[in-house]
Amino acid sequence: MTQIVTRAEATALGLKRFYTGDPCKREHVAERFASTGGCVACLRDQTDEWRRNNSEKLRELSAEYRQANLEKIREKARQSYRANRENELARAAKYRRKNKEAINRRRAIRRRGSPNIIREERARHYYAHRAELIEKRAKYRRDHAEQERKNQARYRRENPETVRRKHAKYRYLQPDKTREFGIARRARERSAPGKFTPADWRALLARSPVCYYCKKKFTRTLRPDGTLGPATHDHVIPLSKGGANTPENSVAAHLSCNVSKGAGSWHPVNGQGLLL
Numbered sequence: 001m002t003q004i005v006t007r008a009e010a011t012a013l014g015l016k017r018f019y020t021g022d023p024c025k026r027e028h029v030a031e032r033f034a035s036t037g038g039c040v041a042c043l044r045d046q047t048d049e050w051r052r053n054n055s056e057k058l059r060e061l062s063a064e065y066r067q068a069n070l071e072k073i074r075e076k077a078r079q080s081y082r083a084n085r086e087n088e089l090a091r092a093a094k095y096r097r098k099n100k101e102a103i104n105r106r107r108a109i110r111r112r113g114s115p116n117i118i119r120e121e122r123a124r125h126y127y128a129h130r131a132e133l134i135e136k137r138a139k140y141r142r143d144h145a146e147q148e149r150k151n152q153a154r155y156r157r158e159n160p161e162t163v164r165r166k167h168a169k170y171r172y173l174q175p176d177k178t179r180e181f182g183i184a185r186r187a188r189e190r191s192a193p194g195k196f197t198p199a200d201w202r203a204l205l206a207r208s209p210v211c212y213y214c215k216k217k218f219t220r221t222l223r224p225d226g227t228l229g230p231a232t233h234d235h236v237i238p239l240s241k242g243g244a245n246t247p248e249n250s251v252a253a254h255l256s257c258n259v260s261k262g263a264g265s266w267h268p269v270n271g272q273g274l275l276l
């Protein structure tokens with residue numbers, strides 16, 4: 001219950017409102033403004049009514065305000081988002097779950113209408129949140145390792161050409177990384193059970209005129225599409241799966257065929273015989 005404060009008392013105390021408990025002429029038992037004596041509830045009613053009668057004008061006014069204060073509004077939204085990030089994310093996720101179909105429909109329409117804009121937006125979003133997105137993806141991979149392996153193996157099986165092209169491009173653009181992988185693989189070979197000497201490799205090459213997998217000849221260099229190329233040392237049972245580094249577990253194969261085998265045994269070595 002609001003305390004009784006006369007207008008004179010409120011003015012003396014520097015309060016903006018007073019309260020007598022008596023109804024106004026529209027029978028609101030409400031606070032009144034110390035400055036004018038007007039009823040707070042009446043003013044609210046009048047304001048509401050004005051808003052109802054001037055909705056068009058209000059829309060215009062707020063549009064004008066938004067236009068004039070774009071940066072301010074954005075900054076405020078950003079602040080509020082940062083302060084309530086968890087809630088906002090949960091709310092957005094809930095909205096997406098509830099409106100999945102409508103969202104997909106809108107997306108499809110936008111994609112058809114302006115593919116370039118969408119591509120740009122995506123790129124912008126990616127670069128703005130790059131580190132975060134990479135970390136998120138890595139976490140997903142860690143949490144769903146088994147499923148990820150299966151997905152990747154299936155992708156490699158179903159898209160051997162794309163995978164070949166991608167790996168060829170990678171080797172071309174990242175020679176240093178490629179060399180590192182080669183070093184890592186040689187280290188794995190050293191620590192794997194068994195032994196495979198340069199002499200073993202020469203013997204294997206001598207009895208392997210064609211690729212173990214595709215039965216095509218080896219070539220000096222990779223084709224532009226990443227196929228063929230020189231013989232590479234491949235372990236039939238990958239070392240990572242407990243295979244031995246022995247002549248019995250070794251075949252000569254194109255790097256790309258080694259890739260399309262798709263058992264997770266691809267090693268982006270730079271197209272040279274590994275032990276040469």
Ligand SMILES: [Zn+2]
Pocket residue numbers: 024025026027028030039040041042043
């Ligand atoms: Zn009133």
Ligand SMILES: [Zn+2]
Pocket residue numbers: 211212213214215216253254257
């Ligand atoms: Zn081959």
